[in-house]
Amino acid sequence: MKDFWRNDYDRICWENEKRLDGVSGKNRVALIRMFWYVAAFPVSLFQLEVVKKDLIGLASEADMEKISLEEKLGVPEEEFCKALIEEGKTSRSVEKLLLIARDAILALFIFYTFDFVFNGFSNQTGLEIDVVFFAVFCEIGREVLRAVARRRSGYQDSKKKSRIVFLCYAIIVLFYVGWISIGMKGIAFFPGHGWLIFVILLAAAAGIWFINCRYWNRCSAQYDWK
Amino acid sequence: MDRSQMMKGILEGCILKVIGDKETYGYEIVDQMQKYGFEEMKEGTLYPLLLRLEKKKYIAAAFKESPMGPKRKYYHLTKEGEAYVREFDDAWEQLKRSVDQVMRRDQ
Numbered sequence: 001m002k003d004f005w006r007n008d009y010d011r012i013c014w015e016n017e018k019r020l021d022g023v024s025g026k027n028r029v030a031l032i033r034m035f036w037y038v039a040a041f042p043v044s045l046f047q048l049e050v051v052k053k054d055l056i057g058l059a060s061e062a063d064m065e066k067i068s069l070e071e072k073l074g075v076p077e078e079e080f081c082k083a084l085i086e087e088g089k090t091s092r093s094v095e096k097l098l099l100i101a102r103d104a105i106l107a108l109f110i111f112y113t114f115d116f117v118f119n120g121f122s123n124q125t126g127l128e129i130d131v132v133f134f135a136v137f138c139e140i141g142r143e144v145l146r147a148v149a150r151r152r153s154g155y156q157d158s159k160k161k162s163r164i165v166f167l168c169y170a171i172i173v174l175f176y177v178g179w180i181s182i183g184m185k186g187i188a189f190f191p192g193h194g195w196l197i198f199v200i201l202l203a204a205a206a207g208i209w210f211i212n213c214r215y216w217n218r219c220s221a222q223y224d225w226k
Numbered sequence: 227m228d229r230s231q232m233m234k235g236i237l238e239g240c241i242l243k244v245i246g247d248k249e250t251y252g253y254e255i256v257d258q259m260q261k262y263g264f265e266e267m268k269e270g271t272l273y274p275l276l277l278r279l280e281k282k283k284y285i286a287a288a289f290k291e292s293p294m295g296p297k298r299k300y301y302h303l304t305k306e307g308e309a310y311v312r313e314f315d316d317a318w319e320q321l322k323r324s325v326d327q328v329m330r331r332d333q
Binding site for chain 2: 019054061072073074080083088223
């Protein structure tokens with residue numbers, strides 16, 4: 001039952017956000033810079049949070065000793081981050097896709113729930129192409145913008161790369177807007193009664209939530225983080 | 227002389243041995259290693275090694291209360307880690323004998 005509702009990834013993210021509030025000044029700035037830098041590389045999302053937890057602990061100790069985080073580490077930040085990346089390199093495509101799918105399906109479910117609450121359940125409705133694509137594009141876009149921000153932060157000057165990524169996404173968005181404008185709006189690729197659509201979306205939302213929680217809880221068992 | 231490549235494997239074995247003596251945490255490991263002559267050892271060089279050793283399941287960790295404030299991560303050796311330390315010890319003895327024979331052959 002616990003696996004269905006809660007997952008350790010959200011839990012460790014929340015704990016880290018809370019503990020980061022306890023770190024102040026230059027050490028906090030240094031931490032955030034290091035986090036964004038490491039996150040720009042293919043490091044497992046869960047491992048990244050475990051590393052963040054450890055680093056926040058080090059930074060808190062550095063705060064108490066009234067020294068900088070770099071002094072505490074004893075090596076330059078960038079060198080330390082590169083060593084972390086070397087140890088943590090792994091593919092995280094599955095993790096990213098899982099989170100995108102979860103957020104997109106939940107967004108659709110919430111959207112259609114509000115639609116049904118305010119407009120009622122119609123006999124002739126369905127999952128509209130533009131709505132589904134919009135949900136997916138928003139989630140992909142959020143990841144793209146995060147990746148751009150990560151690449152722009154940190155120690156490397158990769159502004160040119162981030163501009164290219166941003167431009168690609170802007171082209172995709174313009175294509176989508178143009179496509180909708182020429183008449184794809186309102187076309188349902190999965191027509192049906194309102195109730196049927198609602199039940200399908202509810203099942204999809206519950207399913208993706210369960211799969212998501214199960215995946216992250218299994219992932220968390222590989223790490224000593226509690 | 228660039229000792230870094232030689233050091234990587236040696237450091238793993240030595241760190242595991244220090245952890246094997248008693249459950250310990252990062253700063254204490256650094257302190258011990260420095261006392262044994264590894265003066266370049268810092269928390270920043272230790273932490274990625276600990277990550278690697280955790281991944282290999284040679285060590286496991288648990289957060290415990292610390293007098294300094296935030297909870298501290300304490301490391302202990304696993305059964306795989308104990309076996310690795312024994313293998314490392316044997317390999318090091320053999321290597322030391324061989325290198326000594328080469329370097330001191332004229333003596």
